[in-house]
Amino acid sequence: MASHRKSRPTGPRVAGIRTPALATAALTSVALLSQTANATPSDDRPTLEEVEKKVDDLYRQAGSATEKYNAAKEKTTKQRKKVDTLLDDVAQRTQKLNDAREELGSFASAQYRTGASVPETATLLLADSPQDYFDQNQLMNRLTGRQKTAVDDYVTQQSETMKKRREATESLETLTDSQTDLKSAKSTVQKKLATARELLSELTAEEKARLAAIERKKQEEAERKAAELAKQQAAQEDAERKRREEAAQQQESGSGSSGTSGGTGSSDSSGSSTPGTSTGTKAEKAIAFARAQIGKPYVWGATGPGSYDCSGLTQAAWKAAGVTLPRVTYDQVNAGTTVSVSQAQPGDLVFFYDDISHVGLYIGDGMMIHAPKPGAYVREESIFYDGESSIYSVVRPA
Incomplete structure (x- = not known):
């Protein structure tokens, strides 16, 4: 005998109720929307x-x-x-x-x-x-x-x-x-x-404000370190001046009884223990030129006069002082005598990062003039602007 039972309609059940395909699609969309609404927007977003x-x-x-x-x-x-x-x-x-x-x-x-x-x-x-x-x-x-x-x-x-x-x-x-x-x-x-x-x-206004606050805090810390370096250098200069005065007095008192002051005079003739010195006038000219560029935009590959990148600025500054520097940081770092950060003098070049990818012109008191990065302008800034560990070396141009 033929069966009189009705065939079951196709389509899935939802809570025990059979639903046609169209309803199923609608319910699926609602479920997906619900999941999206409940998901945390910042799950994959970086902090x-x-x-x-x-x-x-x-x-x-x-x-x-x-x-x-x-x-x-x-x-x-x-x-x-x-x-x-x-x-x-x-x-x-x-x-x-x-x-x-x-x-x-x-x-x-x-x-x-x-x-x-x-x-x-x-x-x-x-x-x-x-x-x-x-x-x-x-x-x-x-x-x-x-x-x-x-x-x-x-x-x-x-x-x-x-x-x-x-x-x-x-x-x-x-x-x-x-x-x-x-x-x-x-x-x-x-x-x-x-x-x-x-x-x-992609940052929100609130995030941009927080980022600006972080930058201000970093800048304050950099300026604090610059002030510390300035005090250290001032103390070294005072000690050196006193040493010279004492040496001069000893030389004067010894010259009356003997015809020569021997080793004392020879020792003092070296002046500062800093290896090499920037010619004062040349360093002053380089710094004066760099100051005149403050406010001009950083543009990568630029050498002036309207814009500069970091090595383009230092090259142009020392060129104004009559000294020819190579074009790029990798070569400029070898264009003089390397000194310690504590011995840095105005006019010296300060290089940054292990790949020597940045350079600024030291102006004293822990500060430099440099062309920082795209979107920024030539400015004065602490040499510790990116942390003390970022400083690679200090070079006094030959």
Whole structure:
């Protein structure tokens, strides 16, 4: 017998009630919305401290990439000048080679018209094949001095021109590599800065206010450390002045009984124990120039006069004092005598971080003038602005 039971309608049950597919979809949407509403919005969102650290790291990485960009740009500029010089040289040599070839051609024409001989080397150059050359060689007569000189000049010019062409080709390849490095470094800087700006743009007004408060606290701590360094340096100067006065008094009292003050005078002649000193006038000129740039924007890769990056500012400042510094921090750090932080004098260069990606110009009392980072302006700031451990070294320009 056929079954009289009705078939069960399709669709899931909800609380024991059968629901059609459309209702199921609606209920699913409600459930998802409910879960979304109950979820914590900040589950995957970084904390303010994490954002601050990430932004600082990105700016620091961008600074390092900027110095690499500067180095690649400088290399590209030098290589382009070298290539242009080589190409000009090749063009001139090629013209001379063509002139020499025309002169040799006139010798060949004379040979065919009059049966006169041409220089042996010219015969080799004009022969269709080595065998043809040897066939003609037995007919050679004594060369004239002018013909011999013309052939020798041609051979020499041909060899030198080929050498210069190879050199120009290699330089062009190096230039291409430098340009690739330049583009890569530029792209890296732009990506780091874009990421930092994006992170900052996502902060709420309250978070931005808190971040500003954190920055103010860091600045206060940096200024406190700068004041401590200023006191320490002042104490060292007082001690050094007293030492000199005492040495001078001893020298005066000893000179009456003996004709020489011996080791005391020699010891005092060295002056301060600080190795090397910045020429006062030059350091003052460098600082005066840097002060005049305060308020101008940081722009990566810039060397003035409207904007600067960190090494562009220090280079320009010391250039105003008549001292030429390399372009990038990696080279500037080797452009003088390294001294301790406690021995820093106005005009010295203060380098930061293990990758030597930042530099400022020391102005005394624990303070410096520097171009900090994108979005900021040239300003005076404590050398401890990012903590004492961030200082890599202090260098007194030669």
